Amino acid sequence: MDLLEIKEFMRSNLDKIYEVFSAYEPLIRVSTDKAVIIGDLHGDVDTLLQIIRAYPPDRWLYIMLGDYVDRGEHQIETLYLAFKLFLDHRATLLRGNHESPITNYEYGFYMELLRRFGPYDGDPLYDKLKDIFSQMPIAAILNNEYFLVHGGLSIEHVSIDNIAKLPKPDELPSNETTFQLLWNDPSDYVKEHEPNIMRGPGTYVFGQAVTERFLNESGLKMIIRGHEYVPQGFKWNHGNKVLTVFTSKAGPYTGTRTSIAVLSEGSLKIVNIGSES
Secondary structure: OOHHHHHHHHHHHHHHHHHHHHHOOOEEEEOOOEEEEEOEOOOOHHHHHHHHHHOOOOOOEEEEOOOOOOOOOOHHHHHHHHHHHHHOOOEEEOOOOOOOHHHHHHHOHHHHHHHHHHHHHHHHHHHHHHHHHHHOOOEEEEOOOEEEEOOOOOOOOOOHHHHHOOOOOOOOOOOHHHHHHHHOEEOOOOOOEEEOOOOOOOOEEEOHHHHHHHHHHHOOOEEEEOOOOOOOOEEEEOOOOEEEEEOOOOHHHOOOOOEEEEEEOOEEEEEEOOEEO
16 A cells, blocks of 8 residues: 555545544444454454455445554554545444554554654654544444444443443543443453453453343343454353454464454354355
8 A cells, every 4th residue: 555645545534534533422323234343453454455355345334343553564554444444434443442542652553653654744643643543432332232342341330321421532541431441351250350460450351240231231132342362363251242353463463363253134153354264
């Protein structure tokens, strides 16, 4: 992909993208009979291009669970392509924990912008992207059945209505519930929740009781999320009520069997990129 083309696209469209995201609530509702649910990409534009070839965007709606940048080799290209699909109304983009200055200064995205665009263009570009990230939706409900989120459920008892009223913009994010929705992980070894020692302060693992309470109260049947590196590309937790999808083989994830979740005619299946799982 041509870097000048990407630069011109960003110059021409970031304000519009910001305005669209600003109009969204933190929780959005999506209805479609043909969806491709994409987990963490982390700069893996090659896998995203494979998905586009296998599931053409004129026939499928992509729902991306966040983490477009950091760690991988083509972060700028991946974000650019995601934004293009979004503006063409072919993708719903959720925020991941890596759409944040908490991670971007440490895991590569900020420096990648400076390296490829120079500080004169890279710094103001990142300022605009930070603003966009702060306005991205945190979660989605798909077809009144699936709860889609990057990380997981918060330890604070939350409802669909609570999530829809979370504060925006929230750059870091600073709100504890928003932070945990982006950072928490499911565990089959706890009933309620415990601190997540792998991810650090303010993060938690949540158990099956939390999942079942949330799904029962919201009338939904499953949680689909990303966030967690899974070498086989997917995993199930909580009696197959939580599905993790991981879609990157970039950067440190070269051995991943990248996977997506495909919803068609009311049936959900897991597909490895290039072959069915």
